[in-house]
Amino acid sequence: MSLEAKQLTFGYRGKNRKRVLESVDLTVAHGERLGLAGPSGRGKTTLCKLLSGFEAPDGGTVLVDGKPLRDYRGICPVQMIWQHPETAVDPLMKLGDTLREGGPVEEELLEALHIQPAWLERYPAELSGGELQRFCIARALRPGVQYLLCDEITAMLDLITQAQIWTFLLEQVERRDLGLVIVSHNAPLLERLCTRIQDLDK
């Protein structure tokens, strides 16, 4: 049982159309924590978008526990958490509505992430970056999630908040036996968190 990318190829449309990913293979099993390293511009974010169905590959397939990702209906079993949480939510929607859109959320989870009930009545711009990111994590950890992709999710946060978020996430990942993909420029962070590191360069 794993999340598999097979020979993924992708290029953004545009005038200087360039291949961002060329025949990339990747596997993450349940309970595994895979770190993606390598300099900017090597398509790490793009790879996460393909793995979570935000973009469709030009070539290759994404398999979730043996079944093509595009055959899944409803809530995607692969959830992505983005570097800039403000770009990941609808600015015109109250946070509570955004949350309910994806089905029920455990009260416990909100509590553990220190998400105050009052926030749910607010709009994204009324929260700080760290608060909004915690909200996005709660949203990603909905029932049914099997794999979690974290794209530089703590790059904007101070060290203490960063350690708080990862301590919480690791515990969740272990308890639910999720597979985790972590993109980060922070080498010590990857070393601390991951069971395996793959360099997209190679």
Next chain:
Amino acid sequence: MEPILQVKDLSISFTQYGRGTRQVLLPVIQDLSLTIRPGQVVAVVGSSGSGKSLLAHGILGILPYNSHMAGEITFLGQPLTPKRAEAVRGTEIVLVPQGVTYLDPLMKVGPQIRKGRRDQKARQASRTALKRYGLGEEVESLYPFELSGGMARRVLIATAAAETPKLVIADEPTPGLDARSAQRVLGHFRELADGGAGVLLITHDLELALTIADRVAVFYAGETVEEADAADFTAGKLRHPYTRALWNALPQNGFVPIPGAQPGPGEVGKGCPFAPRCPKQRPECLSPVSYRELEGGLVRCLYPEGEMV
């Protein structure tokens, strides 16, 4: 040497309307003092929401209309009045802004650096500036969306440096850059300082700040809680319990978080703002705590690290 910038007891607050017509004053920055000398990089390190970006806006005189500023700012020995700030903004004092969104998305890079000027001199200056930051002439004819994150940052620095400023204010210049690009961007600020400018680096990243700063001020809930030579930090000589907590939270150290969150504006009591999260808290910490000298640095704590009680 005469300081380039001196900030003394700076406080910034906002007027907010409470229920009905009641006005409340929300303090965001309190009693901040800071000195930058020629050739120095001074880093202000704080988490998002600590009010640190407002420091840049206060110096530049671009605070929003519902804000109030108290305290003194001196630039090259003269008070930096709003009028003077406007006159030197963009030339003697430049801001390298946080987001690449500051680049006009509809304007090519060349004209942006030249700020619309078209003469030969301006063209020459923009080429030189680009070249200095490792960007070729071809970048001039690109639109911002065609730049990578690292290139965009370098364009922002080139735009600022094209004016030969005395004071460079960099607001969170590295997020999202890989270690190499971030190091390179910071290296450029170091060069500007080595060339005689003063650099104020505002960042949430203590580790990165330590790689280029001469002096570091740690900011928590609108107050500076510690200021010292960068060398003290790298040697692990920390004064304030908050700085210690930051240190212990580094992935390569303990990766241990302390609980709780930084209080927002209006949530801070009279005493030490770190008290609710501080393992060393005592009743007397709930009264105002003064900023005092300690072994070549400054600390706002009654029971600082390393000092026996």
